[in-house]
Amino acid sequence: MIDQFLIPLIKILIVLNATLVGVSYMTLLERKVIAWVQSRLGPMRVGPQGVLQPIADAVKLMLKEDITPTKADRWVFTAAPVISMVPALIVYAVIPFGPTVHLFGRDVSLYITDVNVGLLYIVSVASVGVYGIILAGYASNSKFPLLASLRASAQLISYEIAVTMTLVSVILVAGSLSMVSIVNAQYNSRVWFGFVQPVAFVIFFIGSLAETNRAPFDLPEAEQELTGGFHTEYSGMRFALFFLAEYANMIVVSSVATTLFFGGWLRPFPNVSALHFLGVVPSWMWFLIKSFVFLYIFIWVRATLPRYRYDQLMRLGWKVLIPLAIANLVVTGIVKVMLF
Amino acid sequence: MADAPEHAPKAAAPTGPVEPAPPADAAIPAFITALQNGVSGSVAQLSLYLGDWTVVVPVSHLLQASQFLHDNAGCAFDYLSDLTAVDWPPRAEGRFDVIYMLYSTRHRHRVRVKVKVAENTPVPSVTSIWPAANWLEREVYDMFGVNFSGHPDRRRILMPEDWQGYPQRKDYPLEGPGELLMENPIDWLKLRQAREEADIE
Amino acid sequence: MFDTSELVINMGPQHPSTHGVLRVILRLDGEKVVDAEVVIGYLHRGIEKLSENRNWTQIVLLTDRMDYVAAATSNVGYCETVEKLLNVEVPRRAQYVRTILMELQRIASHCLWVGTHAMDIGAMTVFLYAFRERELILDLFEEFCGARLTYNSMRIGGLPQDIPPGWDKKVLAFCDIMDGKIDEYETLLTHNRIWLERTKGIGVISGPEAIGLGLCGPALRGSGVARDVRKDEPYSAYAEMDFDVPVGVQGDTYDRYLVRMEEFRQSLRIIRQATQGIPEGPIVGKVPRLIKPAAGETYHAIESPKGELGYFIVSDGKSTNPYRFRVRPPSFCNLQGLPRLVRGHLVADVVALIGSIDIVLGEVDR
Numbered sequence: 001m002i003d004q005f006l007i008p009l010i011k012i013l014i015v016l017n018a019t020l021v022g023v024s025y026m027t028l029l030e031r032k033v034i035a036w037v038q039s040r041l042g043p044m045r046v047g048p049q050g051v052l053q054p055i056a057d058a059v060k061l062m063l064k065e066d067i068t069p070t071k072a073d074r075w076v077f078t079a080a081p082v083i084s085m086v087p088a089l090i091v092y093a094v095i096p097f098g099p100t101v102h103l104f105g106r107d108v109s110l111y112i113t114d115v116n117v118g119l120l121y122i123v124s125v126a127s128v129g130v131y132g133i134i135l136a137g138y139a140s141n142s143k144f145p146l147l148a149s150l151r152a153s154a155q156l157i158s159y160e161i162a163v164t165m166t167l168v169s170v171i172l173v174a175g176s177l178s179m180v181s182i183v184n185a186q187y188n189s190r191v192w193f194g195f196v197q198p199v200a201f202v203i204f205f206i207g208s209l210a211e212t213n214r215a216p217f218d219l220p221e222a223e224q225e226l227t228g229g230f231h232t233e234y235s236g237m238r239f240a241l242f243f244l245a246e247y248a249n250m251i252v253v254s255s256v257a258t259t260l261f262f263g264g265w266l267r268p269f270p271n272v273s274a275l276h277f278l279g280v281v282p283s284w285m286w287f288l289i290k291s292f293v294f295l296y297i298f299i300w301v302r303a304t305l306p307r308y309r310y311d312q313l314m315r316l317g318w319k320v321l322i323p324l325a326i327a328n329l330v331v332t333g334i335v336k337v338m339l340f
Numbered sequence: 341m342a343d344a345p346e347h348a349p350k351a352a353a354p355t356g357p358v359e360p361a362p363p364a365d366a367a368i369p370a371f372i373t374a375l376q377n378g379v380s381g382s383v384a385q386l387s388l389y390l391g392d393w394t395v396v397v398p399v400s401h402l403l404q405a406s407q408f409l410h411d412n413a414g415c416a417f418d419y420l421s422d423l424t425a426v427d428w429p430p431r432a433e434g435r436f437d438v439i440y441m442l443y444s445t446r447h448r449h450r451v452r453v454k455v456k457v458a459e460n461t462p463v464p465s466v467t468s469i470w471p472a473a474n475w476l477e478r479e480v481y482d483m484f485g486v487n488f489s490g491h492p493d494r495r496r497i498l499m500p501e502d503w504q505g506y507p508q509r510k511d512y513p514l515e516g517p518g519e520l521l522m523e524n525p526i527d528w529l530k531l532r533q534a535r536e537e538a539d540i541e
Numbered sequence: 542m543f544d545t546s547e548l549v550i551n552m553g554p555q556h557p558s559t560h561g562v563l564r565v566i567l568r569l570d571g572e573k574v575v576d577a578e579v580v581i582g583y584l585h586r587g588i589e590k591l592s593e594n595r596n597w598t599q600i601v602l603l604t605d606r607m608d609y610v611a612a613a614t615s616n617v618g619y620c621e622t623v624e625k626l627l628n629v630e631v632p633r634r635a636q637y638v639r640t641i642l643m644e645l646q647r648i649a650s651h652c653l654w655v656g657t658h659a660m661d662i663g664a665m666t667v668f669l670y671a672f673r674e675r676e677l678i679l680d681l682f683e684e685f686c687g688a689r690l691t692y693n694s695m696r697i698g699g700l701p702q703d704i705p706p707g708w709d710k711k712v713l714a715f716c717d718i719m720d721g722k723i724d725e726y727e728t729l730l731t732h733n734r735i736w737l738e739r740t741k742g743i744g745v746i747s748g749p750e751a752i753g754l755g756l757c758g759p760a761l762r763g764s765g766v767a768r769d770v771r772k773d774e775p776y777s778a779y780a781e782m783d784f785d786v787p788v789g790v791q792g793d794t795y796d797r798y799l800v801r802m803e804e805f806r807q808s809l810r811i812i813r814q815a816t817q818g819i820p821e822g823p824i825v826g827k828v829p830r831l832i833k834p835a836a837g838e839t840y841h842a843i844e845s846p847k848g849e850l851g852y853f854i855v856s857d858g859k860s861t862n863p864y865r866f867r868v869r870p871p872s873f874c875n876l877q878g879l880p881r882l883v884r885g886h887l888v889a890d891v892v893a894l895i896g897s898i899d900i901v902l903g904e905v906d907r
Binding site: 354357358389390392418419420421424426439441445448450452470471472473474475476479496498499500507508512 | 582589590593594626628753755766768835838839842849851855858859867873876877907
């Protein structure tokens with residue numbers, strides 16, 4: 001009874017809360033990191049070193065006037081940001097933060113569940129997030145957000161193909177779709193899959209920049225774009241929800257990258273017993289550190305690179321990344337069959 | 341401290357620009373002699389002041405002279421630096437001086453071409469020779485009301501489209517229409533002139 | 542069967558990327574720009590008419606407000622035109638200090654240009670870095686004349702005050718810092734693949750066409766025309782300075798970018814030469830107390846960071862105000878070329894092109 005309901009419930013609550021807090025503090029992290037790159041300080045007023053800034057932002061957004069355009073479809077208008085946010089949160093059901101550990105006299109697995117088609121689940125649920133963008137543009141009942149949302153969704157769908165191809169290469173190497181098995185496969189083969197599949201990793205990283213609408217692929221939401229993006233008509237908490245959804249997607253993608261390519265919860269060199277002292281850092285902490293490194297790189301890229309024009313972005317996705325991903329898949333298949 | 345602001349002294353308004361003729365021993369540049377020979381009657385007056393040569397061209401010869409200055413290899417004035425106008429209201433032969441500042445990127449020499457026109461005389465547009473003249477002529481039209489015939493897009497450029505009056509003229513008040521604009525947007529200038537005359541009487 | 546029509550979009554006077562109040566009306570076919578119409582005049586303050594009611598010394602501070610990014614250059618252009626009318630000789634020390642100030646101003650203006658241009662294309666960090674260097678220059682100006690943006694730093698005949706002691710050492714120290722910073726901007730942009738894709742081949746204009754359109758400054762030099770007023774008609778102390786004028790090849794946005802980046806370095810070269818060789822002497826020439834040039838008119842052009850800045854001034858010899866004060870604004874003439882440059886490109890390129898031409902609305906509208 002406890003094992004069936006209480007423990008998963010506790011896990012869900014922990015993960016959900018941690019994610020939501022993490023997502024709101026991502027805003028602060030981004031502002032701070034970009035500020036430091038640009039030789040300035042970022043938010044400093046609210047709390048020591050600006051640490052309470054996300055709370056101030058949340059309070060402000062909740063107190064803002066709730067504006068809905070008159071001709072907009074009210075139901076869909078409110079639902080769209082939710083549809084954007086929820087898939088990003090649901091994906092956490094299969095992400096493994098650590099192995100099974102012994103806690104309070106029980107064997108507790110540091111993941112909510114281990115579905116044997118975990119990767120498939122992730123990809124399918126994440127795709128649902130695109131609906132949020134399309135519905136936002138449609139519900140705004142204004143031509144510019146509609147066009148912008150169609151462009152943004154076209155961008156997301158195109159890059160999803162490349163990203164999914166790379167995931168298939170990883171599945172080939174790992175031999176399983178389950179996230180926990182993939183991490184275990186990295187333990188058994190004594191090498192992180194990021195080194196076995198470097199091309200897949202690079203394509204995955206670039207593709208996930210485009211998937212989350214991050215620079216250099218953020219033209220659909222840049223201010224210089226005349227049409228103002230799919231979120232033009234949104235204000236207040238709904239607007240915030242879109243951007244929190246973007247950060248939630250970023251965290252999801254970082255977690256997936258960590259799990260698939262960089263050993264998940266494993267410490268560096270897990271098979272080398274001489275480095276056992278590294279085990280003092282708990283496994284979920286390694287997972288969080290690695291995810292954090294990816295998030296930092298996302299922010300770093302945003303601060304540095306100019307942005308692609310829309311047609312160049314689509315050309316990159318279709319003419320460069322997809323062929324490369326398919327080629328990588330074919331080569332992986334051939335090598336696997338011939339050598340292993 | 342500041343001068344008496346808007347109202348310049350009414351007496352002794354200058355009647356025209358000072359255009360000193362070149363001294364007898366000054367060497368007339370080759371491009372001017374080429375113009376004099378190339379388009380007869382184009383050089384109505386020649387002037388040299390502070391090292392700048394100015395050629396006064398009659399309006400009827402403007403297009404031909406400009407084309408010559410642009411095309412002739414010795415002149416090669418391919419760059420229209422500036423196109424502007426000066427308002428000399430009391431002048432008999434035409435109140436406006438329309439001035440073209442030409443430069444040659446090949447020979448690196450300059451010349452000023454001047455045309456004297458009355459208020460309603462149309463001036464042929466040189467946009468076909470130098471496309472740069474497009475906005476410059478629009479500005480002269482906007483500020484002075486000089487009519488450029490053949491201009492592809494003759495509209496006001498700096499002032500709003502429906503503005504009345506030509507701000508840079510000498511008889512246009514510095515402070516603009518003021519509250520007169522609110523009373524009568526279309527005829528504020530006439531209203532003002534009528535009021536001034538009534539004041540004088 | 543399907544009737545497609547063109548979409549008309551207004552890039553309104555309020556827009557984060559038009560660098561001022563500029564309105565561009567775009568006619569689009571899908572995403573391609575079929576035609577663009579530029580509407581200006583939102584910042585028209587009537588400086589030319591105002592100047593007819595100010596005396597010759599007062600106009601110097603009106604010239605600040607035109608190209609407010611490069612105010613010292615506008616000041617010098619005006620003062621030199623009046624000095625030409627008055628036939629007054631400016632002492633060599635003043636010439637050298639003017640040259641230093643103008644070249645510092647060129648670097649400051651290009652810093653602002655590179656920052657805003659890069660930011661429009663998405664590389665937002667360059668903006669902060671460029672403004673950090675611009676702050677150093679503004680500090681130098683503040684030490685010299687007390688102001689950071691609108692300097693009023695020139696007088697007819699010279700300068701209002703001499704340079705403070707130690708100022709030239711600070712200028713040289715700044716030059717040393719700036720060298721490394723230019724390399725920083727180049728590292729971030731010049732060979733960046735995304736930057737190349739966004740700027741190469743965008744807004745190509747050939748040399749003869751640019752000359753016909755009246756473009757000037759780096760916009761003209763990017764198309765391969767070696768026209769620089771500092772070299773063609775030297776003024777101030779430029780005849781004694783040793784520097785090169787960078788010229789582009791293809792006339793696209795990337796070439797205009799390269800031209801301006803190289804102008805940074807050449808300006809540093811000029812500043813170093815001028816600072817190390819400032820002659821002793823008076824800082825202002827012999828100018829009558831009440832400035833009243835003899836009746837006549839003249840045109841004088843200098844090379845501002847944006848292009849050929851010309852002043853056409855008519856004096857009637859009797860009043861203490863000019864009879865006609867005309868500024869030939871480089872940004873006005875360059876902006877005229879925007880519809881031609883933008884035709885055939887995509888909407889996202891319009892912003893890149895406005896940045897590439899480098900306009901200041903204060904100068905366009907006066």
